[in-house]
Amino acid sequence: TGPDAGACVPTCDPSAADPCGADWACVPAGDRGDICRPLCTPGGAACAAGEVCQPLDDGRAVCLLECSPDDPDSCEGERSCELRTDGAHACYDPVVLAGRVFDLVTDDGIPGARVIAADQTGAAATNVAVTGADGGYQLPVPVTRQPDGALVAGGGTFSLRVTAQDYENFPHGVRVALPIDATALAVAGDGRWTVQNAATDVGLIPLPPPTRERGSIAGRVVAGSPGGVLIVASAGTPNPPLAWSDRSGEYVVFNAEVGSYVVHGYKAFLQLQPASTTVEVGQDVTGVDLRELTDVQTGAISGTVQLVNPGACRATSVVLVPEETYDDTLKRGEVATGLRAPAPPAAPNVTGAWVIDGVPDGSYAVLAAFENDACVRDPDPGIAGTQVLHITVPDRLSGVRSFMLDGSFKVTGALAILDPGETEPEAVTATPTFRWEDDSSEDAYDLVVYDAFGNEVWHPDLLPGASGGTPELTYAGPALEPGMYYQFRVTSLRRGGTQPISMTEDLLGVFFVE
Structure with missing residues (x-):
């Protein structure tokens, strides 16, 4: 029987020549010291109830108590508790997203930014990582494993959510988060799997300088499933400050101007009681918890x-x-x-x-x-x-x-965009040329350029129809700012330019000036 069943578990000295005898191994067990456990083969005969066959660093495997992903102390050292293909949980070398959060204008690292990974459903897959003085962060992510510890293809795809004081959230507006396939990109070494590439470095757009120092609102979602809740701090004005709760339910809403707020939480199959609070100049308000209303149906x-x-x-x-x-x-x-x-x-x-x-x-x-x-x-x-x-x-x-x-x-x-931003944000010169596929029945096109804050930057006169060619237009508006993201949108028109018939997609046509 396993240790939970109350059986005697002999302690051992790992420095001894044969501390546990044949078919047993001496393994660390936290505050219990080192204990003898039976050897096993991943994928072979089952261990006792409540135990799993756990691979060791030396290539062997032993039967150990099954870990819990909700208990960070259930695995030794830096190992993390991961779901296996057989439905059990065991301790393995962690998969870590490593990157940097930086100012898109100055390239300086942003300290104190909050980084969360969301899974493919949009739910929070992790707790928060807070960036250091240089903007760097390390964020462990859950990845499904084979019983022998190998990463399962497709077992962990994530997108990042990043927030910081005096910066626009990422993703937000014209910027979307690209998926990161951790199983395909992870590199093993030093007791971990590391994913570090362009997608794990996140640049943030600085907000316009405030007239008064901004504050923040922090709290917890108190519910059975508290992670991945969209938090909206509403003061009755456009563009309210937003945040997402991490896996544990903790959240911080940055960039709260002075005023009174009602904080709402939104997630499918979860009713939350809104909470009210007031923010003074530069004040960091805490303890604004959102509690589940279990007696109210969705x-x-x-x-x-x-x-x-x-x-x-x-x-x-x-x-x-x-x-x-x-x-x-x-x-x-x-x-x-x-x-x-x-x-x-x-x-x-x-x-x-x-x-x-x-x-x-x-x-x-x-x-x-x-x-x-x-x-x-x-x-x-x-x-x-x-x-x-x-x-x-x-x-x-x-x-x-x-x-x-x-x-x-x-x-x-949709009208298909050719460039820039055909499939994802694209770097351009200071005067990009916009190109899109022709709409066969149009008389004219209406093009508008917006910045990341939703402000209209350029709206030229209507462009005549292309008559089967490839329509294009070179930018001739105000100077584009390095570090800012932009989007161009095109609507095709007929009946002398009075009737819209199609348009480009909501999330494409995004570009930036390097």
């Missing part, structure tokens, strides 16, 4: 999508963004974990009916074709089903939390 929102002139658009997705975060100019906002059809991480597959389950109370904008799927919301305001819908849960009239939206969303094929 809702389900459903509707339909209609594909019209889809072109390369084969299927799409629908998301809910909290109304406080919605930008009506750019028609986008922050998507809370799980508030998507289909449920993440499934690829877009909506071609008709859809449903988003587990919707907590709040007001939302409903966005179709928000992702990079060759689809866009039909921009023609003259037909039904093309407007962004705004809802409240529970419904203000009926009081119900589950309901179907009236009508259907019209979704059409």
Whole structure:
């Protein structure tokens, strides 16, 4: 029987020639010292109940008590408790994302930034790592293992979320986080697997200087599943400060201006009680906890999508963004974990009916074709089903939390961007040339350039239709700032430039000046 069953476990001296006898090994066991445990073969005969076959550094393996991923002390030294392909947990050399958070204008490291890794569903996969004086960080991430400790292909793909005082959050606005496949990129050495490349270095955009020193709001999500909650500190003004809770539920909302706030938390299948607080000049407010309302059910929102002139658009997705975060100019906002059809991480597959389950109370904008799927919301305001819908849960009239939206969303094929920013943010010269695929039925094109804060930077006159060629336009607006990210958007028009018929995708066409 295992140690939990109360059996006697002999201690041993690892320096002795044969401290435990044949088919046993002397292994460290924390405050119990060194103990004798039976040898085993990963993938072979099972250990006693509550134990797993644990590989050792010398190539052998022994039966040890199964670790817990929620107990950081259940593994010796720097090892981490990882899920195995057989469903058990065991201690292995950790996989660590290593990188640097820096100022995009000065290239200086940013101390005190908070770094979290999210999994493919958008949920927080880690607790927070705080950057040092040079902006460096080390963030252990959970990666599925074979019983012998080998990394499982596809067993750990993550995206980073980074926040810091006086900087714009990452990802946010026109900037999206690229996936990091830890199993494909990790390099073994010094008792760990390390992932360090361009994707683990994150540059942040400095916010405009404040008139008064900004503060922060910190607390915990107190719930059964507290990680990955979108935290919105609302003061009734546009662009409220945001944060995400880490795996343990801790959060810090940076860049809170002086004022009174109501702090909300959003995550699928989780109802949280909002909390109120006040921030003075430069004040770091703590203890603003959001507690789960276990007696309040979440809702389900459903509707339909209609594909019209889809072109390369084969299927799409629908998301809910909290109304406080919605930008009506750019028609986008922050998507809370799980508030998507289909449920993440499934690829877009909506071609008709859809449903988003587990919707907590709040007001939302409903966005179709928000992702990079060759689809866009039909921009023609003259037909039904093309407007962004705004809802409240529970419904203000009926009081119900589950309901179907009236009508259907019209979704059409997107104008494909050629450059810059065809698939991801792209470095450009000070005067980039914008190129996109021709829309066969257009009379004109309307192009607008926005900065990362959603400000309109350049809006030239309408560009005549390309008549089967490749439309392009060279930038001729105000000087672009190094370190700032930008996005160009194009809408195709007909009927003398009065009727929109298609547009580029919400998250593409992003560029920056090196």
